[in-house]
Amino acid sequence: MESIKKFFKIEERGSSLKVEILGGLTTFLTMAYILFANPALMGGVVSDGAGGSIQLVAGLNLESVFFATALAAGLATIAMGLFAKLPVALAPGMGLNAFFSFTVVLNMGYTWEQALAAVLVSGLIYLAITLLGVRKKVVNAIPQSLKFAIGSGIGFFIAYIGLVNVGIIVNTGGTNTSLGDLTNPTALLALFGIFLTIILLALKVRAAVFFGLVGTAVVGLIVGLVFGVSGMPMLPEFGGTLPSLAPLFGQAILAVPSILIQPVGWFAIFAFLFVDFFDTSGTLMAVTGQMEGVTEEDIQKANIVDSTATVVGSVFGTSTVTSYIESLSGIGAGARTGLASVVTGVLFLLSIFLSPLLSVVTPGVTAAAMVIVGTMMAASIGKIEWSNWPIAISSFMTILVMILAYSISDGIGFGFLTYVVVMIFSKKAKEVSPLLYGATAFFLLYIILLNVL
Numbered sequence: 001m002e003s004i005k006k007f008f009k010i011e012e013r014g015s016s017l018k019v020e021i022l023g024g025l026t027t028f029l030t031m032a033y034i035l036f037a038n039p040a041l042m043g044g045v046v047s048d049g050a051g052g053s054i055q056l057v058a059g060l061n062l063e064s065v066f067f068a069t070a071l072a073a074g075l076a077t078i079a080m081g082l083f084a085k086l087p088v089a090l091a092p093g094m095g096l097n098a099f100f101s102f103t104v105v106l107n108m109g110y111t112w113e114q115a116l117a118a119v120l121v122s123g124l125i126y127l128a129i130t131l132l133g134v135r136k137k138v139v140n141a142i143p144q145s146l147k148f149a150i151g152s153g154i155g156f157f158i159a160y161i162g163l164v165n166v167g168i169i170v171n172t173g174g175t176n177t178s179l180g181d182l183t184n185p186t187a188l189l190a191l192f193g194i195f196l197t198i199i200l201l202a203l204k205v206r207a208a209v210f211f212g213l214v215g216t217a218v219v220g221l222i223v224g225l226v227f228g229v230s231g232m233p234m235l236p237e238f239g240g241t242l243p244s245l246a247p248l249f250g251q252a253i254l255a256v257p258s259i260l261i262q263p264v265g266w267f268a269i270f271a272f273l274f275v276d277f278f279d280t281s282g283t284l285m286a287v288t289g290q291m292e293g294v295t296e297e298d299i300q301k302a303n304i305v306d307s308t309a310t311v312v313g314s315v316f317g318t319s320t321v322t323s324y325i326e327s328l329s330g331i332g333a334g335a336r337t338g339l340a341s342v343v344t345g346v347l348f349l350l351s352i353f354l355s356p357l358l359s360v361v362t363p364g365v366t367a368a369a370m371v372i373v374g375t376m377m378a379a380s381i382g383k384i385e386w387s388n389w390p391i392a393i394s395s396f397m398t399i400l401v402m403i404l405a406y407s408i409s410d411g412i413g414f415g416f417l418t419y420v421v422v423m424i425f426s427k428k429a430k431e432v433s434p435l436l437y438g439a440t441a442f443f444l445l446y447i448i449l450l451n452v453l
Contacts (some may be wrong), residue, residue, distance in 0.1 A: 001017065001099075002097075002367070002400075004017070004339065005017065005368075008020070008081075008337040008339045008371065009085065009086055009293075009337060010292065010336075010337050011053040011202045012290070012340065013157060013166055013292070013336035013337055013405070014022060014292075014336065015334060015335070015336040015337055015403065017339070019212070019335065019336075019342065020087075020334075020335055020336070020339040020340045021047045021339070021340075021343050022089070022210045022333050022335075023087060023333045023334050023335025023336075023339065023340040023343075024215060024329065024330060024331035024335060024339070024340035024342065024343025024344040024347070025105075025210065025344075025347065026209055026210040026330045026333040026335075026369065027087070027089050027324075027326060027327050027329055027333075027340065027341075027344045027363070028080065028344045028368065029213050029329075029361050029369075030213075030322055030326045030343075030350065030365075030366045030369050031073075031089055031326045031368070032330040032351070032361045032362065033361070034069065034073070034091045034092060034324075035066060035069055035070055035334065035348075035351055036066070037097075038069045038094075038097050038318065038319070039062040039063075039065040039066045039069065039093065039094045039099045040062070040063065040093070040359065041094075041097040041100075041101060042057065042062075042065050042092075042097045042100055042101050042112075042318070042319055043054030043056070043057045043060050043062045043065065043101065044057040044102060044105070044106060045062075045100035045224060049311050049395065052419075055142055055286055056101065056102075056106055057101050057105050058374070059111075059112065059121070059244075060248075061247040061248065063243035063244075063247070064243055064244060064247045064248045064317060065248065065317060065318060067242070067243045067244070067245050067352060068196040068245060068248055068313070068316040068317040068318040068351045069091065069092055069167050069318050070307065070348050070349065070351050071089060071316055071320050071349070071352065071439060072091070072092065072312065072313035072316050072318050072347035073089070073091035073092070073321065073345070073346045073348040073350075074346065074347075074349035074351075075309075075312070075345065076090040076091075076153050076305065076309035076312070076319050076321050076345070076347075077089045077091075077311070077341050077342075077344050077345030077347065077348060077449065078262070078339045078341065078343075078345030078349075079086075079201045079308075080302060080305045080306075080323075080338065080345075081147060081307070081337075081339060081340070081341030081342035081343075081345060082342065082387075082443075083301050083304070083305055083343075084298055084299075084301035084302040084304075084305055084336035085218050085298065085337060086287070086288070086298055086300075086302055086338055086341065087287070087327060087330050087331055087335040087336060087337060087338065087339075087340035087341055088192075088283070088284070088287055088323050088324070088327045088341060088342045089303060089323075089324050089326070089327045089341060090305070090309050090317045090319065090321050090322060090323050090324060090346070090399075091321060091322075091324055092313065092319050092322075093118075093274065093275070093276065093279060093319070093322040094322075095320050095323070095406075095407060096192045096275055096276070096322070097271070097318075097319040097320075098116050098244050098337040099195075099275070099319075100112075100119070100320075101115075103271075104118060104159040104268045108264065108268065108375055109193055109239035110259070110265070110268070111255070112134055112251075113134040113251040113252065113255040114259045114265070115191070115256065115268065116248075116251055116252035116255065116273055116317065117253075117254075117255035117256045117258070117259040117313040118259050118265060118268040118269045119252065119310060119313075119319055119320050120252040120253065120256060120269075120274035120310075120311055120314035120315065121259065121260070121269045122257065122269045122273040122276065122310065122320070123307050123308070123309075123310030123311035123313075123314060123320070124279060124307075124311055124328075125269070125273055126273055126276055126306075126307035126310065127304065127308060127311065129277070129307075130303040130304055130307055131304070135277070135281070135300075135303055136296065136299075136300065137435050138281075138435050138436075138439055139281055139285070139410075140362060141368065141433035141434075141435040141439070142416075142436065143386045143391060143419070145383070145385045145388070145391045145395055146391070146394060146395060146415055146416075146419065147289075147399065148289075148380045148381065148383045148384050148395070149384055149394070149396075149399055149415060150282045150285055150286065150380070150398060150408075150411070150412055150415070150440040151285055151377055152377060152379070152380045152381035152382045152384075152399060152400035152401075153288045153398050153402040153403065153408075153411050154282055154283070154286045154325055154377060154402065154408060155300075155373070155374040155375065155376070155377025155378035155379075155380075155400050156307030156374060156378055156399060156402070156403050157254075157325075157374070157403050157406075157408065157411075158264045158325050158326070158328065158370045158373065158374045159371045159373075159374030159375065160374075160403050161368075161370060162363075162366070162368075162370030162371045162374070163190075163367065163371065164177075164189075164368040165363035165366075165370075166167050166171060166184075166186045166187050166188045166189075166190035166328055166363050166364050167180040167181065167184050167186055167369045168180050168182065168187050168190060168367075169192070171237075173443065175255050177344065183221070185229045185230065185231045185232065185363070185364075186231040186232075186364040187364075188361065189216060189219070189220050189223070189231075189232065189357035189362075189365070190216075190363070190364045190367035190368065191261035191362035192214050192219060192352070192369070192385070192430070193212055193213070193215070193216035193364070193365065193367060193368030194367065194371050194372070194452075196215050196216060196366040196368065197209060197212030197368045197369070197372050198372070200212055207310075208333075208372075209329055209332040209333040209334040209368075209369050209372055209373065211446065212368050212369065212372070213365055213366065213368070213369055214234065215231050215363065216364070216365045216368060217360050217365045219286060220232040220233040220362065220364060220365060221233050221234075221235065231364070232362070232364070233360040233362050233364075233365060234360070235360075236280075236298065236354075239405060242352065242353070245316060246316065247317075248316065248317025249315065249316060250315060250412050251317065252314040252315055252317075253315060257323070261321055267449045269337075270445075270449065271446060271449070271450065272320055273392035274409065274446045275320075275407075275409045275441070276306075276310060276320050276322050277309075277409075278321055278408065278409040278412045279322055279323075279409050280303065280306050280323050280413055281406045281412070282325075282408045282409070282410070282411075283305070283322075283323045283325050283327070284299055284302055284323060285328055286325065286328065286377060287323075287325075287328060287331060289380060290328065290331050290376065290377070291331070291378075292335055302323065306321075306322060306323050309321040309322075310322070310398070318323065318373075323368070325400075325408070326369075326370070328374075328376070328377060329369040330344070331373070332369065332372060332373040332376055339343060342368075367391075367414065382398075389422065389426075390419055390422040390423050390426060390428070391419070392416045392417040393411050393418055394416075394419035394422065395415065397411075397414050397415050397417075397418040398411050398414065398415030399414070401414040412443075413443035413447070414443075415445070416439055416440045416443060417440050417443060417444065419432070419436070420432055420436065420437060420440045420450045439452075
């Protein structure tokens with residue numbers, strides 16, 4: 001045990017073995033939905049209008065995608081814990097999996113094998129950018145207040161996701177969003193979880209977020225089993241056989257030549273790279289901002305793991321693997337070291353065999369963790385220099401667009417664009433780093449190509 005504490009610097013970061021294990025479990029429970037969401041989104045599964053569903057991405061074996069998702073997430077997260085020693089979990093990125101199916105395959109006409117090849121090449125480029133030190137220079141070029149804006153914006157964003165997932169916030173058609181039906185059982189369970197966690201935090205209970213998750217799941221099970229309420233966590237049903245990785249493994253490598261020789265194929269590569277780069281940068285800034293003693297070397301190692309995970313994940317057969325903002329739920333439960341990531345990663349690997357247990361982890365159960373952790377992150381909004389106009393308006397745009405566009409990378413990009421424009425017309429263009437100009441041009445190119453193609 002002492003060797004484990006020393007390796008992960010547990011006592012140096014003010015944590016304990018128990019807290020790290022609870023933190024890793026909390027992160028897994030908060031992220032478990034990706035195991036089922038990723039296959040559906042990569043396969044382009046939509047309603048058929050008659051109570052069933054259809055898969056738009058033909059030929060993609062969804063059971064194999066589930067296997068690839070769990071395997072890639074597990075190995076990447078364990079690598080993050082052992083190599084970077086940070087409590088950051090990785091999995092196929094939400095949004096990028098939808099871009100994979102609905103844009104690259106269905107709209108651009110590529111096969112799913114070619115789409116995986118685009119993911120593979122984007123990961124290799126990201127790894128090269130990281131190893132050459134370009135990533136570090138770009139991040140260092142961002143004004144400190146904008147970094148605070150990114151962190152607080154992500155806090156609002158994940159809280160918003162949590163509320164939308166359970167129907168507390170809905171799109172009514174009359175207005176873009178409004179308060180949903182709070183008599184909905186899922187919304188009620190989420191509200192119970194939020195207030196339970198708030199009460200535990202008020203009582204200064206350590207790992208309140210984790211115990212809030214467990215308490216909410218137990219109440220949901222009881223309500224569902226005893227009163228027959230729909231939408232509640234369900235008892236697991238074991239049985240069946242393991243899926244095979246064979247239909248997907250290595251297809252990305254075989255399709256690389258066919259994606260590289262087509263100019264439009266480079267747009268897909270560029271889009272995967274852009275979103276992964278800025279989502280990861282934003283996530284790592286937000287996560288490490290909640291901790292002390294994190295060095296640039298730690299962050300460099302985290303980016304190496306992240307980019308390598310994308311490469312390996314594409315070979316397994318899944319879309320871009322990236323650092324998850326839900327890692328903050330584990331940090332909210334007290335995690336501060338890579339041991340939490342190892343725990344989360346092992347649970348992802350075990351989920352290959354124990355996937356029925358995930359029926360207990362519903363959006364109603366995880367919403368509280370997302371809202372509470374979002375609250376903790378939003379505190380950094382007070383560190384922004386609101387009296388400095390270029391900083392104030394660019395920080396505001398970062399937060400606003402991130403939430404309303406439902407995208408971390410879009411929020412960061414619009415923040416950069418606003419800052420550069422205001423600085424130029426304030427006759428302070430020379431104060432802006434050339435790298436920030438480059439990142440902004442990168443974002444503009446991404447937006448132009450996305451809308452044109």
